[in-house]
Amino acid sequence: MTITTQASTALDRRQFFVNGEWVKPIGTDTYELREAGTGEPLGVAALGSPDDIDAAAKAARVALDSGPWGGTTATERAAVMREFAVALAARGEATAELVTRENGMPIALSKGFNGAGPASLLKYYAKLIEQTPLETTQPSHRGSTIIRREPVGVVGAISPWNYPQSLAMFKIAPALAAGCTVVLKPSPETALDAYAFADVAAEIGLPPGVLNVVAADREAGAALVSHPMVDKIGFTGSTAAGRAIGAQCAQLVRRCTLELGGKSAAIVLDDVDLDVLRGGLGAASFLNNSQTCTTQSRILVPRSRYDEIVDAIAEFARNIKVGDPLDPATECGPMATEHHLERVRGYIDIARESSARLIVGGGRPAGLDRGWFVEPTVFADVSNDDRLAREEVFGPVIAVIPYDDDDDAVRIANDSNYGLAGTVWTGDEERGLGVARRIRTGTIGVNYYDFDIKAPFGGMKESGLGRELGPQGLDAYLEYKSIFASANQLD
Known part of the structure; x- marks a missing residue:
């Protein structure tokens, strides 16, 4: 049997996407990807250092606190997400093929999970955030209580290599819908396809710092988990890694969603x-x-x-x-x-x-x-x-x-x-x-x-904490605030 090979150094990704720009890595580490079906060289990706993660987290914090994204309405964010979905879907065929070459996923499956799926997730959460009341008022014994849902903050999204596009979007889509900003750390094994998100962000003019992409290994991943400007970690991966991330988040009293292993x-x-x-x-x-x-x-x-x-x-x-x-x-x-x-x-x-x-x-x-x-x-x-x-x-x-x-x-x-x-x-x-x-x-x-995608996904016991997908997946990126006010707010 002959297996197709199309290896090309044009696939190399030696820069990161930080604060809306392509930037040179601070460090010099790289990862050579080989095509799963042939073992032949496929491309080279730069690997981020803790300093690269620091730059991305700071950019995300500024975009949230001082940039235009922090002041957007749900309707405005939904419009951006739909534009993102259209541009991402236009790249779907090429992205699906790239993922197949990276990790060996059969192309018929990859066209769904890595081609069409991420755009569908963006559209779903765009519609959901428009239908979700982010502020409600109820009577209280002294007047009223306003209950607000606000973005959890800066999100560190750590995605695995097996379904790289969809599992990254499990985190990116609800985070953007909620009004969060994101630092995506994809797995080195599928680092090449992750930059499709960055290409689209640049194409549609997503505000600087809203989405940052830095491929990295465990050391830089740990720096993302512990970074003082990160408010939540969304992680999919092994139970062993999830334990370490969960322990660090518990020590820092930091929110986390962990989708881990299984033996179903x-x-x-x-x-x-x-x-x-x-x-x-x-x-x-x-x-x-x-x-x-x-x-x-x-x-x-x-x-x-x-x-x-x-x-x-x-x-x-x-x-x-x-x-x-x-x-x-x-x-x-x-x-x-x-x-x-x-x-x-x-x-x-x-x-x-x-x-x-x-x-x-x-x-x-x-x-x-x-x-x-x-x-x-x-x-x-x-x-x-x-x-x-x-x-x-x-x-x-x-x-x-x-x-x-x-x-x-x-x-x-x-x-x-x-x-x-x-x-x-x-x-x-x-x-x-x-x-x-x-x-x-x-x-x-x-x-x-x-x-x-409309139902919660996640595990019990050592299979994880929290849920992704469905309305519950959006809720994981929102914080609740109660404001005590007068009865005038009930009018």
Whole structure:
């Protein structure tokens, strides 16, 4: 199989976008990106230092406190956001392709999550802020109380590499709608595509300092979290990093939203229609090469139909089309980086040494000699105490776990440090809803899994704090203020 390569140094991004201008980095560190599907050089991105973060945070603070953005109305901000959405959508095809080259996301998926999705989020929050009363008045025992919603302030947005455009916009869109200013710190692995936001900001004349983009590693990220001019952190990433960020924010009494890892369960009930299961496994367990925090990498199967269902899962995984992520027919592309590929392979080796039974995959796909590929892999007879069932792999490695009855399935599903996603597969939706309501998780589907930008998204337990998306996602960027006044304000 031949995999497309279009590497070009024209993709290099050696400047940051700070205070409405392209500026040279204060430091000299860079990150070389390689195309996930080929391993060939893709581009180079400058990496910010704490001093670069300091400049961006100061610009954001000035834009909020002294610039025109701090005095805008909801209607004015919504108009700017719609203009932003139109310009971003015009770049959608190119941005989607770039992300696919960076992290291996199949292009058909990337066109939605990295091409069209971010513009849709901007439009949704533009409409929502126009419909949200930012000041209401109610009677009190001495007169009236005016309840105001005000922007939380300067936002440090830290986005990951797996869905870089959408997950950055999960933070940028509600923050702008609320009237906040933003410092975006994208992951180095997908630093190139992040500057699409900066290109658009420059094109539409977004006021200086409202959106600043500085790609950086953990040291500079830590500087953003602790910066005295930052009021809130919005973070998507690993639970380990989230713990450190949460601890720092707690010490500083700083607001934070943390969307972290998962080890979600797909509960297959004994009345499942196997055609329905096969039709939904791709989105539930293999979406974006399983480099998805919501991946249901534990599939719980009833002993009464165990062999039949395991065979169906194996057949599905065996028939997933693995290949060039730029091919619209590809269903599973490569891992994002060589380092991450080795991590995923490490979990396969760990599972091989356990009592689990390898039924599909475990190696490199035939004919794919370049790039960071691994076969979709399924292990059966996994114990929920095994590392494969406890730790997030973040790759297409699935653990099938047997259970006795519905109560046992609920117990196993909830026996996890995480609680982000899940599904229940059944021929009886009411029965499935009853099981779904018993699972401690932030999102769960019956006979399918999906994302709804109008509904809150986030996790329980070690899967995070707070919610993104929906009205709750906007509320996370607003502060409440109560003003005590006379009864005259009730007129």
